[in-house]
Amino acid sequence: MQELVKRIQQDGNVLGDGVLKVDSIINHQVDPLLMKQMGELFAKVFAKRNITKVVTIESSGIAPAIFCALELGVPMIFARKSKSLTMNEELLTSSVYSFTKQVTSTISISRKFLTESDNVLIIDDFLANGQAAKGLIELCQQAGASVEGIGILIEKSFQDGRQLLEDMGIDVVSLARISSLENGEVTFIEADA
Template sequence: MEKLKQRILKESSVLSNDVLRMDALINHQVDPELIMEMGREFADRFEGQSITKVITVESSGIPAAFATALTLGVPLVFARRKKTLIADPDVYCERVPSFTKGMVTDIMVSKQFLSAKDHVLYIDDIIANGDAAKGLIKIIETSGASLAGFGVVVEKTFQSGGKSLREQGVRVESLVQISSLENGEITFE
């Protein structure tokens, strides 16, 4: 998506050779029109896959996943990172390290919302090492649901996440691929 690339160049900032801050676009502030374009693009790329649900991990993946689910006309399910007082106790759960948070967290999906009847599309904001993605895919597999693929807004190809998922046979569709953040410069593939 050329428009997304231009917005990343204009509104994002490189924090290190590994970290890109996209707060003005998808991680803190959200441009609804741009998010809806992303959702339409993901829906087009996975057209004809008989998707029953879109799934993501809270919280930054929710806007793009919501736009995709709305376009496809299916429910959105998101994995929670924190257990609440009213949370369903019957959940699928995986421990995953977070690259940006620098800590390990649990991700949980209620068994009520994910079953062997589902064919899900996983949408997320960014993939670096792919730990959260691997954890959510493990939850999908444990539930018996099938995975149509993984759509990601930004793939950092200089990190192993996307490549690792492809090697596992997962269809990965990236709206933008970044090959380097060296010297504070964003380089696209």
């Protein structure tokens, strides 16, 4: 997506440890028009997959996911990273290991919101090593739901997340694909949409 690539070039910052910081447009301050455009693009790309639920994980996936769900006319579900006081029903749970934080956390969705008749589109802001996406896929699989695809805003193509998901047979659509963050420079390869 040309607009996202342009905005990363304009507003993104590469931190010393190979981290891309996009906190002025995506994951702290958020550009609502950009989110709307990205959410609607995912809806268009997956229009023929009969999506019944859009699933993401709190917090940075929520904005693009809600616009995608609106466009598709289906509910959005955000997986919880910690158990809420009111989550008193049976839960789908999965363990997600964070390489950056070096901790394993449990993510969950209430079982009542995903069934075997659901066709799920997963949306997330970043794809790096694919652990969060894998966790979301496992929640869907526990419910017997079909994962129809994954929409990613920014893919770090120099990490192995995409390969991991494709090896699981999942269609990955990334709006910006970054092949390198070396020397503080963002290098892009052709995106999927």
